[in-house]
Amino acid sequence: MVNRFILNETSYHGAGSIKEIANEAQQRGFKKAFICSDPDLVELGVSKKVLDVLEENKLAYQLYSNIKPNPTIENVQSGVAAYKEAEADYIIAIGGGSSMDTAKAIGIIINNPEFADVKSLEGVADTKNKAVPIIAVPTTAGTAAEVTINYVITDVENNRKMVCVDPHDIPVIAVVDPEMMSTMPKGLTAATGMDALTHAIEGYITAGAWELSDMFHLKAIEIIARSLRSAVKNEAQGREDMALAQYIAGMGFSNVGLGIVHSMAHPLGALYDTPHGIANAIILPAVMEYNAEATGDKYKYIAQVMGVEGTEEMSQAEYRQAAVEAVRKLAADVNIPADLSEIVKEEDIKFLAKSAYEDACRPGNPKETSVEDISELYKSLI
Template sequence: MINRFILNEVSYFGAGARKQLPEVLARLNLHKALVATDKGLLKVGTAKMVTDVLDEAGFAYDIYSEIKPNPTVTNVKQGVDAFKASGADCIIAIGGGSSMDTAKGIGIVVANPEFADVVSLEGCAPTKNKSVPIIALPTTAGTGAEVTINYVIIDEENQKKMVCVDPNDIPAVAIVDPELMYSLPKGLTAATGMDALTHAIEGYITKGAWVMSDMYELQAIKMIAENLPIAVEKPQNPVGREGMALAQYIAAQAFSNVGLGLVHGMAHPMGSLFDVPHGVANALLLPTIMEFNMPCCIEKYGVIARTMGVDTTGMTAEEAAQAACDAVKALAIRVGIPQHLSDLGIKESDIPALAAQAIADVCTPGNPRDVTEEQIVELYKKVL
């Protein structure tokens, strides 16, 4: 079997890393940027922490901020128009997965105009050209989009999330600066952190997992278990913020290359149909789907439990595996994640539509245990 591993060419880490931006732009011989961000980050001043660096360096840029929390095909098309009108030769993405995913869509379409309808990018599109250069600066510790070859865009017409997988979309440079995450509200810190944990656990047990990806995912699980409560409960504590900033990147390095599973397959339609934040959907589903997958993952679950600090001495393999599921649920509850679909306005009558999209989602086949649409219905009902 041949395994592939794709990463950024260059990444920078640490408090104040955004100050490397002028050097990065000069090295890449770039001259003007389209800054892709959202209105919330402009309002609270987080985006300004980056644009101030550009201003001080005299680097030209325009801003595109019409990006929704669950970005759409329309967001990408508007962004392409903004890029062309600006005369930019690169994109600086400031934000969470929404900004970075939108930037990827823009960059791919600009470089591959035959995919201008955007919908044709779903799945593994046969693009020929690398995206225009993207420099990604995450403001959340969750998606890891700054190092992945994936992006997710909502097809409004069909009310579904398109998962796009394309090595040509990976940002040229990632700048992971935890100072950009300090203003992240408690709820978003929790949701994005649990999203990162979902990436790590699904990447560890997915059918495509192998020794190299396992190494990354276990380190990420350990760091998230240690640092997420600190980041949520003490948001100005640099230990928690820096730990989560690095952990989510580590998790993403691996899952980007080996895939995910049923948690993401079931979470995506919750976002497209009900606009549920992606991290919340993942966190709510994760413990229940871990229990569903347990027959295929007994030994790995025991490792997860120990990695999260559970003493499994004297436990059977099954007990240790259940302890992993319990530890994940306890962490979700501790950081304030809703535990029921009904808390999010989803009714039992909505479940068939969710299940129909989940069974067709590109992430679902990577699940370690094969699943039917009927089983997905029952899993949604368990967390109703």
């Protein structure tokens, strides 16, 4: 069997690493940056940290901020037009998954104009050219979009999220600077951190997992388990550790896939605009229980790296449950809601389950599933 692994050409890590953006732009001969950043980050002055670096080095740029939390087809289309008008030659994406996903779609369409219909990018699009060079600067410790070959765009007309998978969209450079994440509020830190944990756990047990990806995912789970509570308290070491952990998780899952936690979370974002990390965090323990029988002894190692003692003396059923409870406790400790009762309407479950089953992440689930199974999982959470 042949396994493929795709990562950034270059990544920078550590406080102050955004200064390297200027060096990279100059060394690569870039002339003008198209900055993708959501309006909240612009208003809060977070994006300005990068803009200051560009201005100090006399590097030209054009700011684009028509980006919603769950970016839409319209956000991408208007971004493509704005990029062309700006006459830029590279993109800097500043933000969480929303900014980076928008940047990826814009970059792909600019260099593959035959995919101007954004809907044509869904699934595995057969693009021929690499996206416009992207420098990705995450401001949340969760999505790892700066190191993945995936992006998600919302089809508002049909109340659904389109999962796009394309090796040509991966950012050329990732700049993971924890100082860019220091202004995240507690709730967002918790939600994005649990998103990273979901990536790590789903990537670890997905059908496509193998020894190299397992190495990344287990390490990410370990760091998140010990650091997320600290990061939520806005402690510097916790922030730095989470910045690294979410990137490590991204290195893994981007190359092996995810499962039905993400399949079930995507329709919630499309229909109710539910924050992706919150949806994942609530769904994760229930799906872990559902998938347990198809995971061999992997839950034992999840439990171990999450700090559960005595796993070697536990039965398979015991260490599987211990892993689930460790995840539930972490979620509770960072104030994640326990269920979907405040989000999901029972009359929507049929639509949600069908959408989740059709989602691109579903085939990676370690256990064969059905629309009916997914429907029951939703019902168990309301």
